[in-house]
Amino acid sequence: MAKAGAQLTRQGWLGRVRSAQRPLALAASLVVSALAIVSGIDRETRARPDLAASLPLQFGPNAQAALAHGRLAENDFGAARGHAEAAVLSAPIEPDSTALLGAARAGSGDLAGAERAFLVAGRLGWRTPITQFYWMQGALDVGDERVAALRLDAILRADPALVGNRNLLAPLEASEAGREALSVQLRAAPDWLERYGGDVDALTLPEAAIRADVLGRLARSGHPLGCVAAGPLTRRLVYLGDIALGNDFWRRHCPGRSGSLIADRTFGDLQVNQPASPFDWTVIGDSDVSVTVDPAGAGQQRLLLASSASFPRKILMQLIVPPPGNYRLSWSATVAGGAPRDRIVATVSCRPDAQDWLTPALDPASKRYFVDLSVDASCTGRWIGFGLLPGNDAVSFGSVDFRPR
Structure with a gap:
């Protein structure tokens, strides 16, 4: 690590931090998470630097460290x-105080003195986040993304909530090599992986795309997140308008859903409550409609549907990404005894709220209902929706398919 530190420049470690709105604010904030060793009044000054000014020096180093932090x-x-x-x-x-000294020296332009302080801080203990951050930046300056990723991993293992700090992640995520090194660290499934995949509500589209790239590398290495864990970033990408990337990300991390244009054709994984992503089935709640999951064996399920409404009610929808072409959407709908029943209608639209119902025909050979349609390039994703027409009998619905014709 000394080699990396020796090659630091003012534009290197300190220059990267100065690109934030408040220079060195990131480094100072990282220290807070490490200061949990000392007890009593002196510990309180860690969280509230303003208290330190009223404390005599004999209260120990933490009062001075708190003032340095402030x-x-x-x-x-x-x-x-x-x-x-x-x-x-x-x-x-005490490694935290030595790390603060290193940060102060760097801020005042004494990079050689900063390096000496951080070398000592590193020997005293690598659990101090600001020390890890210094050597992470040093590794980035000499193009050693692997070591930078190791240092970032150590910071985030100590405090997974720091995943939300874009200034901390951005230097490593900015390059192809950095994203690859980061994905390698994620193969060990550290505690911060859940937050990296799940704390995404504040991400912009470029930031979400970068995160999808890192996690896509993880999936390609044989470590998919799984359907539930991949849901938050999938939903974020769709919300931000990149449906194609959301679909690709979802299918990489939820391989059981990737066998056809429609996911979960036989409702075997259907959740009546919140689905993992829009590329799963969403059951639409309605006080006039009863939806009961009916196991059909062999990992399949059917939906038993009943409605007291006097007009069609949407019951189910899913987002798909079909290339332009001609398609057939088909399904099975029967009543007690197995006879076909024509109370299920469908819509295929660019809008999730569409209710322009398509009237199905019955294939006499297969006893399946179907609609034939064409998909153009006017939108990337299509929302498939199903509605239930008024009627007194319960309908058993399942075995949905969507394929080229």
Whole structure:
């Protein structure tokens, strides 16, 4: 690691941090998660640096470390350095104070002194996030994405919530080599993997696409997330408008859904409550409609449907991504005794709320209902929806198919 540190430049470690809105605010904030060793009043000054000003020096190094932390957040590197030096003198083997000293030296332009401090901090203990961050940036400066990913992994294992800090992740995610190195660390399924795949509601489309790339590499290496864990990022991509990428990501991480244009044709994995993604079946709740899951054996299920409404009610929908062409959508709908019943209608549209129902025909040979349709390039995704017409008898519905004709 000394080799990486020796080649740091002001535009390197400190320059990367200065690109944030508040220079060194990231480094200072990372320290907070590491300061949980000391007890009593002195520990409280860690969380509230303003308390430290009223404490005498004999309360120990944490009061000075807290003041150093506060000055770093304010970009007052000279004052931060003085407080950090006092903290180190009070407790020379305490790694957090030495890391603060390194950050203060870097902020004031003393990169050689910063390196010396972080070398000591590293020998004292690698659990301090700011130390890991320093060496992560050093590794990036010399093009060693593998080591940078190791350092980032250590930071996130200590505090998985830091996955939400874009300034921390962006330097490694920015390059092809960095994304590959990050995906390699994720193969060990660290605690922060769940947050990396799930804490996505604040991501922009470019950020979500980068995350899909990293996790796509993970899937291609034989480590798919699974349908439920892949759901949040899939939903985010669809919400942001990239339906094609969402579909690709979903199918890579949910391989059981990738055998046909329609996922879960026989409802074997259907969840009446919230589905994992829009590429699964969504059951639409309605007080006038009863939907009961009826096991059909061999991993299949059918839906037993009844309605008291006087007009068609949408009961089910799924988002698919078919290429332009001619298709046949078909399904089975029967009543007690197995006779076909024509109370199920369908819609295939660019809009999820569409109710332009298509009237099906019955294939006398297969006893299946079907509609033939053409798909153009006007939209990437098509919402398949099914509705139930008024009637007194319960309908058994299942075995949906959508294929070229």
